[in-house]
Amino acid sequence: MYYSEIRDSEKKALLEKVRNKKYGQYLYSINLSNLRQFKNQKITFDFPVTALVAPNGGGKTTVLGAAALAYKEVKPGLFFSKSGKFDNSMANWKIEYELVDKKVSSIKSDSIRRSAAFKDLKWKRDKFLSRKVIVMGVARTVPAVERTELKKCATNKFTVSPTQISTFDIAVLEAVEKILGKSVAGYQRIQVDSKGKVSLLTGLSDSGTAFSEFHFGAGESSIIRLIMQVEAAEENSLVLIEEIENGLHPIASVRLVEYLIEAASRLKIQTIFTTHSDYALLPLPGEAIWASLNGKLTQGRLKISSLRELRHTQETRLIIYTEDEFTKLWVESMLRYYGADMQSIEVHYIGGDGNAVQINKFNNQNPGRKAPSVCIIDGDSLQIESEIEKVFRLPGLYPEAHVYDSIYDAFSEISPMLCIALGWDTIKQSELKRQMEGVRTTNRDYHLLFNQLGMKLSLISEETVRTAFLNVWCHHFREELNKTLNPIKYLLPITETV
Numbered sequence: 001m002y003y004s005e006i007r008d009s010e011k012k013a014l015l016e017k018v019r020n021k022k023y024g025q026y027l028y029s030i031n032l033s034n035l036r037q038f039k040n041q042k043i044t045f046d047f048p049v050t051a052l053v054a055p056n057g058g059g060k061t062t063v064l065g066a067a068a069l070a071y072k073e074v075k076p077g078l079f080f081s082k083s084g085k086f087d088n089s090m091a092n093w094k095i096e097y098e099l100v101d102k103k104v105s106s107i108k109s110d111s112i113r114r115s116a117a118f119k120d121l122k123w124k125r126d127k128f129l130s131r132k133v134i135v136m137g138v139a140r141t142v143p144a145v146e147r148t149e150l151k152k153c154a155t156n157k158f159t160v161s162p163t164q165i166s167t168f169d170i171a172v173l174e175a176v177e178k179i180l181g182k183s184v185a186g187y188q189r190i191q192v193d194s195k196g197k198v199s200l201l202t203g204l205s206d207s208g209t210a211f212s213e214f215h216f217g218a219g220e221s222s223i224i225r226l227i228m229q230v231e232a233a234e235e236n237s238l239v240l241i242e243e244i245e246n247g248l249h250p251i252a253s254v255r256l257v258e259y260l261i262e263a264a265s266r267l268k269i270q271t272i273f274t275t276h277s278d279y280a281l282l283p284l285p286g287e288a289i290w291a292s293l294n295g296k297l298t299q300g301r302l303k304i305s306s307l308r309e310l311r312h313t314q315e316t317r318l319i320i321y322t323e324d325e326f327t328k329l330w331v332e333s334m335l336r337y338y339g340a341d342m343q344s345i346e347v348h349y350i351g352g353d354g355n356a357v358q359i360n361k362f363n364n365q366n367p368g369r370k371a372p373s374v375c376i377i378d379g380d381s382l383q384i385e386s387e388i389e390k391v392f393r394l395p396g397l398y399p400e401a402h403v404y405d406s407i408y409d410a411f412s413e414i415s416p417m418l419c420i421a422l423g424w425d426t427i428k429q430s431e432l433k434r435q436m437e438g439v440r441t442t443n444r445d446y447h448l449l450f451n452q453l454g455m456k457l458s459l460i461s462e463e464t465v466r467t468a469f470l471n472v473w474c475h476h477f478r479e480e481l482n483k484t485l486n487p488i489k490y491l492l493p494i495t496e497t498v
Helices: 008-019 060-068 084-090 148-153 170-180 218-232 250-266 304-311 325-338 353-365 399-409 411-422 426-442 446-456 462-476 478-488
Strands: 025-035 038-044 049-053 093-101 112-119 122-125 133-136 165-167 188-191 199-204 210-212 238-241 270-275 289-293 296-299 318-322 345-349 373-377 391-393
Touching: 008 250, 025 060, 025 270, 038 296, 049 060, 049 250, 060 238, 060 270, 060 289, 133 218, 170 218, 170 250, 199 218, 218 238, 218 250, 250 270, 289 353, 296 353, 318 325, 318 353, 325 345, 325 399, 325 462, 325 478, 353 373, 391 478, 399 411, 399 426, 399 446, 399 462, 411 426, 411 462, 426 446, 446 462, 462 478
Parallel strands: 049 270, 049 289, 133 238, 238 270, 318 345, 318 373, 373 391
Antiparallel strands: 025 038, 025 093, 093 112, 112 122, 165 188, 188 199, 199 210, 289 296
16 A cells, blocks of 8 residues: 655645645646637646646647647747648647736736637747746657667767866755665766756666666666756756656656655745556646546546556457446455456546546547446445446445445344454354444544544554455345346356356
């Protein structure tokens, strides 16, 4: 289980800071009036670190480029070049922005409206603002040995003056070490050209052996360079990163995003990045994650794998979308007890009932889909059940609480089975009931029920407790299980008669 190095209180403070427009410069929203596949789609940057996710070709870079065009420092051609008659689709493109710039606005809390449009074969931007923008493209992970500007460094005769060699600031060293999980003491930067635009990094092994960037890993080099730029940037800079996980171990991806959240608080930096990595999303609140699907932008926590299911394999015969991880596990347990062929069914949790319903709709309307899908929402969801839209509801009001309370109410009938499922001796049934009752009495957040009970039961893992409760529930409450799945039985591939 992932535990963030960033406290929830710090994330809430950053959300509140954005909400109250407390930044000196900030990009608050973009309306993609007409841009590539997007028609009248709005994205809001409610958290100072925003992730953009989508299948390949889904529009992540389009949104990133639109953000870059908000400021005059970025030339439109960096993201939206026109290739003669082959780019006729660029006609009438338009982007609208809501920004804050306290150096410009006479009323410090007021938003500023700007727009950019591609007309008469060129971009026109209205009174655009100035802001430091750092763009980190995928080229940052190209190995040093393949970079043309460093070729002259790859010879035995290469040398520089001591004045061209500098060490890293303490802030850079500490940030890099936390992300990479190793010491970078003794690492240096060599200025290769007279203008300081080309540099070569050097490292030092634990044994004291020096080595150049030609022997760095691509991820190691890109992390160091990114951190150097962020730490050297002025306050309120905008950082744009393509495919943040490129060249990085999953854990390093998590730590990099945590660093960017910390930088948002300490340096007032705003970051927008694209990713295909679920790990990069872990430290972020749901408000910081946006998905692009079929020209639609959707906000909220989800798993990247759920987006890929628009291009799933031929073997898949049904896709089921749920709101969160627990409901995914509950549905999977019900399917197994129902006798469904789990090899042909894929269950994905999206993060929010609205997102689950919308992605289900996208899939079923997609002419290229390989399998139909259904959405199973929580009992307390305000979304509307619809047989036509294939949206159905779980029993009870709150999933974790319903499973927990149902088993507690039927404890006298199922206690031996529950003890065995938990790995407890059956002679401890009364103790188990006492602990269940105690947890339910003090619990304030039903999402934590199984974790809290596990702590009481000799530190049994939350996963073990959840699995035990779900299996016992499915075994004992067959009538409720059948009532839940019968509406979609005509879609379920079945392996056996139950």
